[in-house]
Amino acid sequence: MVSGFSTLRNPLRALVALLLSFVLTACQIGGGPIGLGTGPRVGQTVEVAMLLPVSGSGGDALLARSLENAARLAAADVAGSATIEITVYDTAGNAATAATRAQEAVSAGADVIVGPLRSDAAAAVGVAVANSNIAVLSFSNNTEIAGGNVLVLGHTFANTASRIVTYSARQGRGNIVLVHANNLAGEVARDAVRSAASRSGATITATVPYEFSQNGVVNAVPQVVSAVRSGGNAILLSSNSAGALPLFAQLLPENGLDTSSIQMMGLTRWDIPPATLQFTGLQGGWFALPDPNATASFNARYAAVNGGAPHTLGGLGYDAIRAIAATAASGRMGSADLIAAGQIDGSGGAFRFLNNGTIERALAVAEIANQQVNVIDPAPSRLGGAGF
Template sequence: MVSGFAKLRNPLRIIGALLLTLVLTACQIGGGPVGLGTGPRVSGQTVEVAMLLPMSGGGGDAVLSRSLENAARLAAADVAGSATINITVYDTAGNASTAASRAQEAVSNGADVIVGPLRSDAAAAVGVAVANSNVAVLSFSNNTEIAGGNVLVLGYTFANTANRIVGYAARQGRSSIVLVHANNLAGEVARDAVRTAAARNGARIAATIPYEFSQVGVVNVVPQVTAAANAGANAVLLTSDSAGALPLFAQLLPENGLNTSAVQMMGLTRWDIPPATLEFSGLQGGWFTMPDTNAAANFNGRYAASYGGAPHALGGLGYDAIQAVAQTAGNGRLGASDFASAGQFNGAGGAFRFLNDGTNQRALSVAQIVNQQVSVIDPAPRRLGGAGF
């Protein structure tokens, strides 16, 4: 048994690279806004878009904001033949109250739709601030707790990812799952998403193992995870990401008796960001989801050609927002319910659509780590079937 993280084999180079990755922490639960579903008529085919971004925010907010704006302008150029999209950026400074004030200012200036803000607390505040205007808010958050009324979420949600990975696993016979999650808000949201996905897809949660979000907390549950997996389960699903507990589980579980050749490792987050994650021996053969690789490669190439560098990992959400605005505007209205009824959009990461509850469904690929490389084993569908979930 490993007694502490000091005994990890040379983790500093890989973990150091992981911590350089900018992560959007969108699970800041706030009260849901209220609002009506149908928005104002759009004048002709010209749409005034107010884009709320933390341009002067701390950390990596400015870098991400610039990538989101660039991607939005790339989409506006793409749809120029069918709609004229005028984008005005409003700086929220990463503050929820400032975001609410800027949203009211934008509506007063004639905005037809609001794109952003970045995080869920700001998006919830904006939704309340402009509820009486019937202007839809396309938030970049992935926090489904704020969805509804006039607020939609564009981010990749746990519910969508869980349904894809658990559904695929069940079809492959990996339907007895040990679920491992942090004992915090984000972990509990992820846990609930996996449980719902399991019920929907005929899988069984053999054990649910929470852990305190700390180094000691991870070390303490490793024997429990191994024991549960060896007791008859055939899959382990880790909800943590590369900037959290994932690297530690990836090393400690095999070292403490988990046979990852017999038990399928699965993840609820991107295991290819940053690429150093692919080097962990405990993740070899593991499954995770990612956007449509063909669509993403096309977007990344066009972004680099236009702006001279790669977009932020979340930058494509800016492109998706404008694609959705352009298609919905063609129907003459831009209320939240109009986005949900507009059908499928083709975004930077493939097909997606809004659901009636303000959340989204995205077409995702299932990928496997093979020899420290990403191999797509079940490509993303080109079209989303049924009525969503």
């Protein structure tokens, strides 16, 4: 039933740690954000190198096309205020190839790099161009690679956890049973939720890790039920629809948990694919998503130009170019300059880069009711304060 257990993609922790050690050794400076100063000065035209898995396997090539199309749509949108020239370099979905293409792009005069897709490749690219003071706007959501010259554009667990945990605490659902896989992604999710809880006043009443397999989920279900009965009033699941989420949605009610009286919550999109909305165990559940109005507007404009809907992650290409356009007026394109640009209007609403190279996005909170998605707390139009 759960087909995603064998396909979860995450970089090896050892590889990321090794690459990060090189990044931090070469790039970290004292005081202020972790970055490379102001980076290269750009002229009237910003030369953007997009590192994409054009010849990658599986669905990578389709995603690459969507990211490129979205980036070119953004370049057209900002044409009145900035001239963006985009050159695509094929990484073939390989980290070593991505690093080589990045060096070629810098030699060819690139002012900034957009991509690559995954965190191992992004970390390799960051190291490869570190001495060139070139910023890398990665499509990854892995915050472990952020910092120095690498920024992450992907939707992070930290961002989502902050939104959903803060909202749940305000609604009196702050006694949370946290359920996560015993793997790298699950541990990142666990840490994000714990950090969000410490800031919001919520309490993690129990943490239930599980082996990332069908048997692991089956064995964890009784522990989750017991933890709820011992004082939890909410369950936060870190898994997605391609992984353990459907199995938890089925087995928790079957094991005696009244999911209508406990607040079910998720760190991932529960509306993708739409079939996920049909699970009885998720009715009344909460999850976070980008501003639906902004997303619908972007999707419509993308379809009008390209003849079809973008990939779910396609909007990241649009966001990258909007961030570059917002920074171009300063005449600089380093990571510190991209951070200093502040709030940017992207494909799914407002976002900004934080001092540590991660991203904050304005998110809405939605509830599943009668197999439909209802926004119960809209995404803010402005991001407050100095970020989390």
